[in-house]
Amino acid sequence: MSNRKTRRPLTLRDVSEASGVSEMTVSRVLRNRGDVSASTREKVLTAAKTLGYVPNKIAGGLASQRVNLVAVVIPSLSNLVFPDVLTGISAELDDTALQPVIGVTNYSLSREESVLYDMLSWRPSGVILAGLEHSRTARAMLDAVSVPVVEIMDTDGDEIIDTVVGISHREAGRQMAAEILGAGYRRIGFIGTHMPEDHRAKKRLEGLEAALSEVGMTLAAREYYQGNSSLAKGRELTERILAREPDLDFLYYSNDMIGAGGLLWCREQCYDIPGKLGLAGFNGVDLLDGLPIRLATTDARRVDIGRRAARIVSGKESRPDGGKLSLNPYFMPGDTIRSPR
Incomplete structure (x- = not known):
């Protein structure tokens, strides 16, 4: 494991020294007692945030000061991706003493801070959380814990807290570009979410565009939406982009849900798929x-990612060299892309 795992756990004394007030006052602030001035409260909370200190809610008599829980932090339960990840985690923890407990962030970094603060206060035996992008406070909390932390889904980043298990989304985008170009399509459109919160979709688009640029091509059109993915949005955006750019011969969707909506709309309009439109x-x-x-797509290895992350947290599998375990996404051609030319 990394050196971070041998760190001395943070204590009230650390916060006391950082804030310049007594341990008793720190305790009062963190227990939300009202008999502390606003300025002192602010000093203590700022110091605690900077250090990544999280109060311990476990009864003092518990010898291990750990509970047999694995904190699993994901952005959504409505997204079809994450139930599969949870299935993999649960399957690997099933024969251990560990139980997963789920926190949902709704793709919000500030919400992730809050969820982590609450979950870490119960001193779990491990943490599994989606994504590599975290606020400074969340990262400080995760750096301060002395249990395995596994970031999942994405390996496109160098600021690893402890261990990463996932796929390269940039590589997935490049892989899709190769399949599209190999099938002879040249007027390519993209439909996806606005990118500020969806970092993984942004990286796939970057990979796609980089591969197109290498052969002197660019996307011919793009269409974005906000909010949750749905079949209805896929239908609406497909109609919109093809009305604006009727000579497109391929549409790449940022996920299968909107892609399925687009496919249904195209079939209703009697498009020649995959002959004229992929x-x-x-x-x-x-x-x-x-x-x-069947819609062409990429298998993102969701269940495998959940399983491997849980194996590392539970000690069934050693932490990979360098802390990064990158699984290979693989293309599933389905029926909506021509055979390579």
């Missing part, structure tokens, strides 16, 4: 099994 999504979700024809 389509592809991302994730390889089970939703695609119910479509009239």
